[in-house]
Amino acid sequence: MNLTLKVWRQRNPSEKGGFKTYKISGISADMSFLEMLDVLNEDLSDKGEDPVHFDHDCREGICGMCSLYINGQPHGPHQTTTCQLHMRSFKDGDTITIEPWRANAFPIVKDLVVDRSSFDRIIQSGGYVSVNTGGVPDANEIPIPKVIADESFDAATCIGCGACVAACKNASAMLFVSAKISQLALLPQGKVEKRERAEKMVAQMDKEGFGACTNTGACSAECPKEIKLSNIARMNREYFSASLSTENV
Amino acid sequence: MSWVFKTLNSTLGKKLLMALTGLFLILFLVVHLAGNLQLLIPDGGKSFNIYAETMASNPLIRIVGIVNFGFIALHAIYSAILTRYNKKSRPVGYAVTKSSANSTWSSRNMGILGSLILIFILIHLRGFWYEFKFGEMPYVTYDGVTYKDGFAIVSAAFGNIIYVIFYVFSMAVLAFHLSHGFSSAFQTLGVNHKKYTPFIQKLGIGFAIIVPALFALIPIVMFLQSN
Ligand code: HEM
Ligand code: SF4
Ligand code: FES
Numbered sequence: 001m002n003l004t005l006k007v008w009r010q011r012n013p014s015e016k017g018g019f020k021t022y023k024i025s026g027i028s029a030d031m032s033f034l035e036m037l038d039v040l041n042e043d044l045s046d047k048g049e050d051p052v053h054f055d056h057d058c059r060e061g062i063c064g065m066c067s068l069y070i071n072g073q074p075h076g077p078h079q080t081t082t083c084q085l086h087m088r089s090f091k092d093g094d095t096i097t098i099e100p101w102r103a104n105a106f107p108i109v110k111d112l113v114v115d116r117s118s119f120d121r122i123i124q125s126g127g128y129v130s131v132n133t134g135g136v137p138d139a140n141e142i143p144i145p146k147v148i149a150d151e152s153f154d155a156a157t158c159i160g161c162g163a164c165v166a167a168c169k170n171a172s173a174m175l176f177v178s179a180k181i182s183q184l185a186l187l188p189q190g191k192v193e194k195r196e197r198a199e200k201m202v203a204q205m206d207k208e209g210f211g212a213c214t215n216t217g218a219c220s221a222e223c224p225k226e227i228k229l230s231n232i233a234r235m236n237r238e239y240f241s242a243s244l245s246t247e248n249v
Numbered sequence: 250m251s252w253v254f255k256t257l258n259s260t261l262g263k264k265l266l267m268a269l270t271g272l273f274l275i276l277f278l279v280v281h282l283a284g285n286l287q288l289l290i291p292d293g294g295k296s297f298n299i300y301a302e303t304m305a306s307n308p309l310i311r312i313v314g315i316v317n318f319g320f321i322a323l324h325a326i327y328s329a330i331l332t333r334y335n336k337k338s339r340p341v342g343y344a345v346t347k348s349s350a351n352s353t354w355s356s357r358n359m360g361i362l363g364s365l366i367l368i369f370i371l372i373h374l375r376g377f378w379y380e381f382k383f384g385e386m387p388y389v390t391y392d393g394v395t396y397k398d399g400f401a402i403v404s405a406a407f408g409n410i411i412y413v414i415f416y417v418f419s420m421a422v423l424a425f426h427l428s429h430g431f432s433s434a435f436q437t438l439g440v441n442h443k444k445y446t447p448f449i450q451k452l453g454i455g456f457a458i459i460v461p462a463l464f465a466l467i468p469i470v471m472f473l474q475s476n
Contacts, residue, residue: 006344019344072347097345104338169348169357170335172260202259211338212260212331214359215433221351233441236261240439243256 001027001087004095005040007052009111017108019097029088033076034059034066036087053111059083061224064159067166068112069099074163074222081161081224101162103171104209118208119160119176126193126200127180133189142188152186155179157225164219164227170211175219177205178235179227185238195242202239263331268437270324271430277317278460288467294400295391301381301399325367332360355429362426369419376406407471416468420461427457 002025010017024043027036034056041051057065061084070076076085090096098112106114156179164175181198184190190197213232220229256262284304287297304310348357355362380386380402387398406412431453435441440449 069343072343072345073350077350099343099345102339102341102343104340167351169339169352171338172335202261206260209338210260211335212264213437214331214335214356215429215436216352216356218348218351229436230441230446233436233439236265236437237439239259239261240256240265243252243262249252 001025001029001090001092003027003036003090003093006095006097007040007112008099009052010100010108011050011110013107013109027087029086031087032059033068033070033082033085033087053109053113055113056083062159064161067101067114067162069101069166071097074101074166075161075224079222079224079226081159084224101166103162103165105171105173106162106165114162116160116162118210119162119173121208122173122177122201122204123180125204126197127184129184129189130193144187148186152183155183155186155227155231158183158223158227159225161224163222163224165210167218167222168211168213169216169218170214172213172219173205173208173210174213174232174235175223175227175229177201178231181235181238182231185234194238195246196248198235198238198242199246199248202235260334263327263334264437266323266327267331268434270320270327271434273317273320274324275427275431275434275456278464282460282463285464285467288400288403289470294389294398294404297400297403298389298396298398299391302396305381321367321370325363328360328363353429355425356433359426359429362422365422366419366426369415369422372415376412377402404471404475407468408475410472413468413472417465420465423464424457424461427461428454431456 002023005022005024006019007022008017009020022040022043024036024040027039031039034054037052037054044051055065055067057063059066061081064081066075066082068075068082070082070085075082077089078085100106100108100112101114101116103114105118106116109115158176158179160176162176165171165173168174181194181201184197185194215229215232217229220227257266284297284300287300288294290296377399381397381399384402387401388395389398389401390396407416432446432450435446435449440446
């Protein structure tokens with residue numbers, strides 16, 4: 001396959017940046033999108049140019065590091081991570097526009113790499129259980145209905161990639177934060193602190209400068225882990241009831 | 250009390266105010282429609298005029314009316330605050346976006362739709378509410394009792410094709426606003442359930458079609474009658 005790539009290049013956080021166009025040839029349909037970028041970067045290195053910086057780690061859809069806004073959608077045309085996106089999703093001769101995640105709370109580090117540590121700070125503000133709850137309990141020692149366990153597990157599959165923020169017209173982090181709040185609030189170990197947790201994590205989310213929720217559903221439609229909008233509704237319930245019932249005046 | 254302000258000032262709290270005021274406005278639309286439909290009763294406006302007088306003289310309805318104005322203002326002010334805040338959350342936009350792949354047009358354009366509705370409300374208030382209350386009104390007498398002839402004002406306005414087109418267009422805008430807003434308000438309030446959400450979504454679409462359509466029907470019928 002021969003492709004034209006329009007890639008966002010920006011040397012540092014303060015530089016203005018702009019698109020650069022690259023022609024690339026000999027791409028196999030079986031390559032992943034990141035492998036295609038590896039080919040581009042080898043070309044660039046051979047020519048003595050600075051390779052395109054982009055985030056990646058596991059390359060098997062579990063770490064959440066890979067990002068990229070491809071042809072107007074986070075992680076490209078399918079509901080998957082960029083490392084799991086394959087070049088067979090594109091046609092010979094296509095022009096592909098590659099942009100970084102755009103959000104006030106995700107400042108650009110270099111090229112396509114953004115700083116997602118705002119997510120880490122939200123987790124640090126309350127996305128944990130404060131005490132050591134011991135090892136894995138014996139089966140059925142703590143009875144938890146299967147539906148609840150499944151619901152919590154589904155929320156826990158969020159890999160913190162930030163596609164929800166990238167997709168949202170408001171750059172809102174509601175889906176991520178609600179997944180983390182839900183995953184803990186549903187299980188006995190996390191339930192104890194759920195009210196304080198909701199208050200603290202929402203406050204930190206706002207402090208980081210993520211937008212509000214218009215319930216467009218773009219986040220969930222683009223989330224590679226299919227995190228459901230019902231988590232956002234749960235976060236709203238948890239937050240409002242926490243606000244009415246905690247002792248934080 | 251600072252916790253109340255803190256909560257209402259959060260991104261979630263601001264949306265809570267949008268949802269509560271929006272739902273109140275939805276209820277108001279139903280009451281307003283029930284009144285307006287009496288314009289279509291072929292009795293020369295008698296039912297409508299008596300109804301309008303009864304509403305205007307009932308102190309409870311007058312309080313609800315004032316609350317309604319307050320809520321429209323609150324809804325519009327918070328809409329401006331949220332829209333600006335949300336824009337600021339992405340100072341640099343994308344060169345290419347394919348948002349139609351993940352969300353509906355209405356949901357992405359609530360601010361524009363709402364602003365058009367606001368313009369309609371202001372013109373509508375000037376033309377009817379202000380005239381009824383402070384304007385030089387004609388009077389009619391039914392069974393020895395004198396009433397303001399609001400019906401005459403309305404039929405005069407709806408004899409104007411430009412006004413009818415503007416009215417019908419505004420109802421279409423309202424339909425799109427509600428096609429997202431109705432179910433969105435429930436999600437904001439935290440109501441999302443396997444059993445009820447599909448029903449709420451269908452109800453929302455039904456409401457968004459039927460209520461604005463009935464509102465729009467009135468000027469169309471009255472225009473045709475006047476010619
Ligand atoms: C009869 C008139 C109106 C009704 C029934 C109505 C109803 C609603 C409802 C139910 C919502 C959903 C709230 C939520 O998502 O939780 C909403 C959202 C919204 N409304 Fe209205 N509205 C009306 C007029 C207006 C006006 C006059 C404006 C603006 C000037 C406006 C601007 C907005 C905006 C921007 C949103 C989305 C806010 C967001 O989620 O970011 N609306 N409306
Ligand atoms: S909710 Fe989905 S899109 Fe958002 S960070 Fe988690 S996995 Fe990524
Ligand atoms: S590189 Fe780990 S999810 Fe894509």
